Amino acid sequence: MAERLTRRQVVAGGGGALTLTVLPRALGAASVPETGDLRAVFKTHFGDQVPTPGGVRLDVSRLVESGLSVAVSVRGEDPQDPPEALYLFMPRNPEPWGLEAHFQAPALPELATRIRLSATQNLTAVGRWADGRLGLDSVTVLVTRGACIDENYGQWVR
Amino acid sequence: MGTLSPPVRLALPTEARAGSVISLRLLLQHPMETGYRIGEDGARIPRHILTTLRVSYGNRVIADLTLRPAIAANPYFALSFIADETGPVTLEVADDRGATLTETRMLTVVP
Numbered sequence: 079m080a081e082r083l084t085r086r087q088v089v090a091g092g093g094g095a096l097t098l099t100v101l102p103r104a105l106g107a108a109s110v111p112e113t114g115d116l117r118a119v120f121k122t123h124f125g126d127q128v129p130t131p132g133g134v135r136l137d138v139s140r141l142v143e144s145g146l147s148v149a150v151s152v153r154g155e156d157p158q159d160p161p162e163a164l165y166l167f168m169p170r171n172p173e174p175w176g177l178e179a180h181f182q183a184p185a186l187p188e189l190a191t192r193i194r195l196s197a198t199q200n201l202t203a204v205g206r207w208a209d210g211r212l213g214l215d216s217v218t219v220l221v222t223r224g225a226c227i228d229e230n231y232g233q234w235v236r
Numbered sequence: 237m238g239t240l241s242p243p244v245r246l247a248l249p250t251e252a253r254a255g256s257v258i259s260l261r262l263l264l265q266h267p268m269e270t271g272y273r274i275g276e277d278g279a280r281i282p283r284h285i286l287t288t289l290r291v292s293y294g295n296r297v298i299a300d301l302t303l304r305p306a307i308a309a310n311p312y313f314a315l316s317f318i319a320d321e322t323g324p325v326t327l328e329v330a331d332d333r334g335a336t337l338t339e340t341r342m343l344t345v346v347p
Contacts, residue, residue, distance in 0.1 A: 147308040151314070168306050171306050172272050173304060175304055176307065177301065177302070177304060177306065177307060178302040179301045179302075180299070180301075181299055182297060182298050182299075184320050185291070185293075185298035185315065185316070185317040189299075189301075189313070189314070189315060190312075190313070191307060191308075191311065191312055192307070192308040192312050193307060194270070194308050195306075
């Protein structure tokens with residue numbers, strides 16, 4: 079049977095070290111909100127290809143009062159090299175895949191709409207070119223009030 | 237099945253110069269119910285969303301959008317294209333219960 083630790087032993091031993099290692103992480107988590115991870119979502123949509131920053135431009139307010147309706151606009155940056163498809167991903171929404179738009183000339187590869195955001199997150203736009211290239215732009219949007227305000231709020235914020 | 241209510245607003249010029257950029261703005265009336273909300277009775281409110289928006293110009297489909305629950309209720313879309321021929325601009329919208337809406341406007345292109 080294991081000997082019970084006295085308070086004195088805990089303080090002198092590992093307890094102090096444990097507190098020191100755990101505390102900064104907890105503080106860090108509180109000050110930097112979780113912004114979501116899209117790796118799995120990218121894998122589903124684009125296979126082994128990983129989008130790299132550049133080529134598309136995402137315009138959205140960085141601080142929104144309500145996640146129920148957030149104005150966003152996405153476009154391909156170079157008019158000479160238009161992407162054939164644009165995607166919007168909301169990593170912390172219950173469903174991260176939010177929108178997919180395919181364009182064909184004479185349409186310009188640009189789009190504005192209003193979306194829902196369940197919580198503060200890295201809203202990400204991805205462009206896909208005909209030759210298979212992928213580009214992304216990402217903006218951390220601080221959401222004061224998420225789109226999923228009801229008694230199940232916590233359930234849907236990933 | 238059925239027909240969706242006509243667009244609250246569809247802004248599209250009727251006449252344009254060849255080569256000019258046309259902006260198409262569309263405001264639709266739809267609950268875009270996500271399927272995640274719980275109603276007063278404690279039951280899940282079933283999903284009811286628009287699923288597609290397709291824009292054709294002449295005989296070409298120029299924009300094809302797949303919509304998901306992350307699109308806000310009463311969806312708004314702004315798209316743009318270059319006027320290159322006189323022809324119909326057609327919007328086709330469908331929701332996940334089979335309701336559809338087709339709107340056509342003529343665009344006259346002057347040189």
